[in-house]
Amino acid sequence: xxxxxxxxxxxxxxxxxxxxxxxxxxxxxxxxxxxxxxxxxxxxxxxxxxxxxxxxxxxxxxxxxxxxxxxxxxxxxxxxxxxxxxxxxxxxxxxxxxxxxxxxxxxxxxxxxxxxxxxxxxxxxxxxxxxxxxxxxxxxxxxxxxxxxxxxxxxxxxxxxxxxxxxxxxxxxxxxxxxxxxxx
Amino acid sequence: xxxxxxxxxxxxxxxxxxxxxxxxxxxxxxxxxxxxxxxxxxxxxxxxxxxxxxxxxxxxxxxxxxxxxxxxxxxxxxxxxxxxxxxxxxxxxxxxxxxxxxxxxxxxxxxxxxxxxxxxxxxxxxxxxxxxxxxxxxxxxxxxxxxxxxxxxxxxxxxxxxxxxxxxx
Numbered sequence: 001x002x003x004x005x006x007x008x009x010x011x012x013x014x015x016x017x018x019x020x021x022x023x024x025x026x027x028x029x030x031x032x033x034x035x036x037x038x039x040x041x042x043x044x045x046x047x048x049x050x051x052x053x054x055x056x057x058x059x060x061x062x063x064x065x066x067x068x069x070x071x072x073x074x075x076x077x078x079x080x081x082x083x084x085x086x087x088x089x090x091x092x093x094x095x096x097x098x099x100x101x102x103x104x105x106x107x108x109x110x111x112x113x114x115x116x117x118x119x120x121x122x123x124x125x126x127x128x129x130x131x132x133x134x135x136x137x138x139x140x141x142x143x144x145x146x147x148x149x150x151x152x153x154x155x156x157x158x159x160x161x162x163x164x165x166x167x168x169x170x171x172x173x174x175x176x177x178x179x180x181x182x183x184x
Numbered sequence: 185x186x187x188x189x190x191x192x193x194x195x196x197x198x199x200x201x202x203x204x205x206x207x208x209x210x211x212x213x214x215x216x217x218x219x220x221x222x223x224x225x226x227x228x229x230x231x232x233x234x235x236x237x238x239x240x241x242x243x244x245x246x247x248x249x250x251x252x253x254x255x256x257x258x259x260x261x262x263x264x265x266x267x268x269x270x271x272x273x274x275x276x277x278x279x280x281x282x283x284x285x286x287x288x289x290x291x292x293x294x295x296x297x298x299x300x301x302x303x304x305x306x307x308x309x310x311x312x313x314x315x316x317x318x319x320x321x322x323x324x325x326x327x328x329x330x331x332x333x334x335x336x337x338x339x340x341x342x343x344x345x346x347x348x349x350x351x352x353x
Contacts, residue, residue, distance in 0.1 A: 019243035048218035055214030060199035136308025159301035
């Protein structure tokens with residue numbers, strides 16, 4: 001990853017200088033901390049609130065029941081050799097992704113990857129978790145529906161069946177490819 | 185959806201009452217953990233934002249526009265659609281800006297706008313997810329996972345074009 005960032009920045013700087021984009025790049029550079037501040041401001045407040053609520057839901061035992069409900073799917077995706085706590089985080093990540101709750105999905109995903117990292121058999125499961133989250137399969141794409149609604153679309157859901165099929169396909173494909181090529 | 189979340193919260197609070205769980209302490213503990221997670225991912229967010237900003241402003245997108253010109257004519261789509269495919273795994277916000285310009289130019293219910301909406305929702309921001317998740321566990325060798333994520337993004341775009349040709353056009 002460090003290589004990608006390093007080499008990428010070198011390429012962008014060379015292209016920027018060759019194409020006389022110094023002014024635009026300097027503006028972007030100066031705006032970066034403010035953009036990060038806006039992003040972190042939203043993320044930090046949402047993360048704290050959702051994590052507080054998530055802790056209450058977890059302490060109530062509901063996550064364990066949901067985890068039990070998702071058990072066959074989780075066992076198929078991640079195998080059966082993880083701790084119960086790990087499955088709780090994985091279940092909440094899966095549910096948050098499916099419901100399109102971005103911040104909660106990120107939060108539970110980060111907790112799940114940290115819990116997986118502590119377990120013995122984790123290499124393949126970690127990759128599967130990341131691949132599922134890069135696919136971002138959601139059955140309720142709230143952001144897009146709201147955006148299309150704000151543009152007064154006559155058919156807000158015209159994109160929905162296609163994106164549903166695509167999301168499901170690449171998620172399943174990602175899981176299968178990881179299972180075939182990555183070994184514990 | 186909103187009802188589901190509030191019902192889940194209500195159910196949790198009732199269960200906590202039954203099990204005598206200290207709700208106040210649990211909430212405070214969760215908020216503190218949330219703060220800790222942000223400290224963990226903040227440096228990655230700063231670097232990622234800088235990288236994406238440089239990518240968007242160095243002129244590479246203009247070069248890609250010229251490179252993709254022929255492909256656009258072949259696929260019968262505007263250049264913005266192909267730029268969205270490139271931008272989607274790198275920056276969700278960047279892809280959204282392009283999508284909005286497609287909405288403004290052609291109208292929200294135009295076939296190009298529907299195709300753009302499919303591309304936007306078909307996958308997630310791979311670079312962001314891979315950087316953030318692996319930073320949380322301090323893993324450095326992640327190129328193969330990033331490549332797999334980008335391959336899946338490419339497949340998502342190809343499927344979007346396939347549906348566009350078969351059912352929307």
